[in-house]
Amino acid sequence: MNVADQVMAVNNDLPIRTALPVHSGKVRSVYWLTEADSRRLIEQKNYPIAADTPLAVMVISDRISAFDCIWHGEGGMQGVPGKGASLNAISNYWFEQFKCQGLAQSHIVDIPHPLVWIVQKARPVMVEAIARQYITGSMWRAYQQGEREFCGITLPEGLKQNQKLPELLVTPSTKGILEGIPGVQAADDVNVSRADLINNYQAFGFCQSEDVDWYEKLLKEGFETISQALAKHDQIFVDTKFEFGYVKDMQGNEKLIYMDEVGTPDSSRIWDGPAYRNGEIIENSKEGFRQMLLNHFPDPDILLNKNRMSERFALARDNALPVSAMMALSDTYRAIAQTITGQAVELSDNPRQEIIDCLNDHYQLIV
Template sequence: MSLADQVLAVNDDLPIRTDKPVHSGKVRSVYWLTEKDSRRLIKEKGYNVQPDAPLAIMVISDRISAFDCIWHAEGGLNGVPGKGAALNAISNHWFKLFRDNNLADSHILDIPHPFVWIVQKAKPVMVEAICRQYITGSMWRAYSQGERHFCGIELPDGLKKDQKLPSLLMTPSTKGILKNIPGVPEVDDVNVSRQDLENNFSAFNFSHPDDISHYEKLLQDGFEVISNALSQIDQIFVDTKFEFGYVTDAAGQEKLIYMDEVGTPDSSRIWDGAAYRDGEIVENSKEDFRQFLLNYFPDPDILLNKDRMDERFALARDNDLPVSALMDISKTYTAIAEKITGQKIELSDNPKAEIIAILRDEYSLID
């Protein structure tokens, strides 16, 4: 069996029963179940949701996205072996820890397979909730060029690259293009202040003004829970992105929950603690792959300049990367997942066949 066979690169062609188009993102695909199947599963499995809540099957892939593009390697290797299973395992671990610490639920109702979540439909808050404990990456680039104001917060002079910030910093940005909000440009992923959220809470999909404080508390508490757990395995939680949404439980209570993934190498920076104390940065995240791409191509501006997106997409489409580049990121992802969860990440011989068998035999979702 070839390495390419063990990678789930295409995840939007599964024969899951649905009456809606399959939504395929950079990494995950979402299959909305029929109303009949949703009602049946809620009843059979006892999920804590309204009887008529729409459910979906969310299938992760092993695709690797960076700089808004999907990358591939020589020999038909269209993903990173073990990546999907590693990401889901890490998220599942943190979501359980959040519940154990009485923080909030997530959108996940069931985990039939390492690549699969059964999720409930949520009303998303249109904010990428970003939390930073160290100054690095895009924040350092802006700071080093004289920027001191970030999302309404002023940073002091004299900070050094990769240093710990005086306090945990929340720097939210827009999720998608939001229109007609005073002072907020109509572009995706633009920084916003707390004042912006307060003044336009409903435009950001918050149900109540008080929920801004609630989301900040869930963000801060979630960050601290993960940070404390990582410190026990001598890893540093540098920064991360959370997403939130609203659902209604079986008792009719609306609640704010965590959505998407949390604390993974795709959504966070994680540094090795021992190396950091020695003055070195060892990334246990996607950052090394980004750096590889910047060094690999002769004109890295294509990857950094949003005015050159057509060239960037062509670069990703037309270039077979060395297999070693994807195997290096595979080692990083599986190693940090095994450290965090204490469980080995097993490569499946045929993940697609396994998923189909489980969803057919245990959930009756395959015709």
């Protein structure tokens, strides 16, 4: 078996019966089901949601995105074996922990296959909710250059790289281009303050200003839940990105939920505890892959400078990475998934056909 065949590289062309064009992101593809199929599944599977809730099949791929580009390996390897299943398994685990603790539910209503979620339609909050417990990455680079205020929060002088911060920092940024918000640049991924969110809560997609407090609570308590669990395995939860949205409950009222993914190596930094105490950083997340890319190419500024995006896209398109680098990342993802969930991530010989068979035999969604 060629390991490249075990990669779920293309996930937007499955023969799933849909009502709308397939939405394909960097890693996930979303298939919106017909109203008839949504209603049928809600009734047949007894999903605890309103009968008229639109449903979608969300299929994760094994593609690897970093620095806004999709990367590939030698020998036709168009992704990282086991990556998608690892991300889903980790998110599933944390979503279940959050629900058990009474924090909030997620958009997932069913998990037919390790690479597939059935999700309910959610209206996203237009904020990437970022929480940081250590100063590293882009925050450290900005701090080095003299910046001290981040999203309305002033950091003290004298911090060292990778140092634990005095408190958990919430540093949200815009999700997409938001027009007409006073003091907020109309561009993607722009840092915003808590005051920005409260004063313009409707523009960011919150139902009421009090929901900004609720989103912060869900973010901080969710972060703490993951951090404590990882600490039991001597792993450090460094920083993460959460996303939130609204769904309607059985009575038709909107409620805030977690969505996308949480606590994964794609959306978080996770450090090895023993190495950190020894003055070394060992990444158990995609950050290690990013660092590999910065060291792999002779001009790393291409990957860091947003004014060189055309060069960056060409770099990703024209350079196949060593198979060893792709498999090292596979090992990282699968190992941290097993550490968190207690279950090994098995590689499928033919993930695409597995998904089709599952959705045909048990959900009658294949055309």
